[in-house]
Amino acid sequence: MVPISYYLILAAALFCLGMFGVLIRRNALVVFMCVELMLNAANLTFLAFAKQNGDLTGHVSAFFVIAVAAAEASIGLAIVIAVFRSRGTVNIDEIRTMKH
């Protein structure tokens, strides 16, 4: 059996990739994809620990994360489309509306 640390290292690598993507990328869609990546890294750790402990808590958590992420992605995509319609771009450098 593969030791748990391998799963955790993989999850950490995925999380970091996603995080850097969120921090660096300009395109809102790519940023969303990177957020998904981070969530999946988290799911991976949940599942790894669930397997190790031999109970279902981790599975349930992962299930909820996926469900919430799907809902969030649908709303986020709706916002991105609305922003694209009004501004003609999804470059997050140019849509700093949180300033006000």
Place this chain on the structure above:
Amino acid sequence: MEALKQFFMTAPVDPATFAQSLWLIIALPLLGAFVCGVFGKMLGRGNVHLIACATVAGSFVLSVLAFWSVSHVQGGTPVAMESVYSPNAIRYAIGYDYGTWFSVGTFRVNFGLLVDHLSGTLLLVITGVGFLIHLYSTSYMEHDDGYWRYFAYLNLFVAAMLTLVLADNLVLLFVGWEGVGMASYLLIGFWYTDAAKAWAGRKAFITNRIGDFAFLIATFLIVLLVSAFNSQANVANFTTVSGAAETAQVRFREGQQLKGPVAFQGLEVLANALPQNAKVNAQAAVTLETPIAEGPLAGRTFGGVLTVALLLFLLGAAGKSAQFPLYVWLPDAMAGPTPVSALIHAATMVTAGVYLFSRMSFLLVLSPTAMTTVAIIGTITSLLAALIAFAQDDIKKVLAYSTVSQLGIMFMGVGAGIFWAAVLHLVTHAFFKACLFLGAGSVMHGNADETDIKKLGGLRHEMKWTWGTFLVATLAITGIVPLSGFFSKDAIFHGLHHNHLHGYESVTHALYYVGLLIAASTAFYMSRAYLLTFEGKRSPEAKIAHAHESAWQMTLPLVVLAVLSVVALVYALPLMPGRSGPQPVMENFLGPVFASAERIAGRADLVKLDHSVPGFGDYLFAWLVALTGGAAAAFLYMKYFPAQVGKPAPAFARSVRRFTQNKFYVDEAYEFLVIRPVKNVSGILYKLVDTLLIDTVAVRGTAWVTARVGSALRYVQTGDAQGYAAVMALALLGGAVYALIQVLQ
């Protein structure tokens, strides 16, 4: 004769009724100042003259009434004022208390006015001479556009001086003290468009402020001293005040609560209740040698604090009365209009110091050290000023230094304890010096404002009235026998010779001989000024060929003053019966005022006051001294110098003359010793504290820090989602690192 005596001893108004109107004496000139100052321009010249002269004349009439009331005798008892401080009423005094002026805790000052023989005499001098000078000014200032401003200031000055004299406590006196200082600043710098004259005003003002500061500290010391006395003295202290010591103590405490610690009557009781040492009053809890038990002065003796306070009062008086360290403003004050010089710098304001010490004579006799210092300062001033006057060519400067010198003589009198003679000299000096100054003004008026006595000469025939009055006044100040100046000055010198300040006997004796030198110098320089101005031929350098006599408004005051400076001699003659033989009129007259001082001096062995009358030999000697000085001047300036015209003067004579003419470089020494260091220190402080510490560090530094912090914190709120995410990521990293460290440990 008996009827005349009766007339003078019955006041036309009941003294108790009149006392309530004392405030009018001050209010009238104040009203005049207000009207002239605010509406003067609209009123026109004639009306301003009328208002200014009428208000002072009104004050004069009221002063006469006040004076008359003070001399009121009904059924053989003189007018007496109830004293809240002691069971004994004050003899020959009327006063009225208009209630509390202000009070802070137990400290209280009342607006109380008091007229006794001393302030009555001063009232007459101020309003009488003041009125003559107002009258003179109407002609002297007839071509000046600022006449309304001038008369407003002049009235203001008279009001302030009257406040000073009428005040029955130190704080109200200080109000008048400051008032005359301000009015004198305004008048000296009257022609403010001329920078030099404005500077002279500033110099007078600042020099006076130094003295006033000392005056204030001295007042605070007196307040502390009174409260220390209140807590420490016992009944036995008051046995000296009156028969029933307990009543006296109770009344003193009540008086303190009613009128505050700075009233002169209270200080008089205090001085009476402060025995010199245990030998005088063995039961007394407080003597001059007792240390103060508590409060800010704890550990100092009563006598020591009193001496320090009196010395500070001396510094204050030196500022106002132009005495030694602070006399420099008076000669420069001649920049103002000439009548101002006569009013302020001869007759009234400068005598405030003499008045102050006469008023507080009962405290002064408790401290021979302070008395000696006063006498020494007076002598130094007098001699220095007399020597400087030797070589001044400006007629007003000669008179100014002569005033400084005469004031020094008055201080010698006060310091030696011959208060009545000092006051008499104050009065006679007011007459003849005002006459001299107004005469000088008349000379300038008739000679196109020429003030250099070398460029005058021969005015005797062209300005007859001015000449005659100036001659009388010169003889008076010189000390020629039948005139008042001789008697008042000689009374001071005689007392100086005979009084004893214990521990300082040799000092007063030495001062007497310096006094003779001063008398001879006075005779010399005054004769010189007179001879060069009025005798001989008209100087070829004169501005105009023929001088003209001034208008009657100017000559009338001159004549009145000249007559007064002759007849005032009566006051020095020993015509009154005294306890030990005949007494001079003035001494008898001021007796009630200086009774406390006499009693205190008589009780202990600090000061021994002498009451002998100068004999014929003394008079002859003094007369010879004055005559020598005058004769020397006459010989030099009538015979010797005119014969030497054309020949070069020897080098040493020229250098001595230059040294004297430059006033012994005292101004330069002050500049070097005081003004320059103060300027440098303030320059350094300005650079260090103002520019560096406050401007750079405090003001600009705060702004700099705020701006830097602001620009750093700006990145926190860009509205950039990624920026926020980065911050979160960093926080996460930090948390992770922290968790890792915790786990690894």
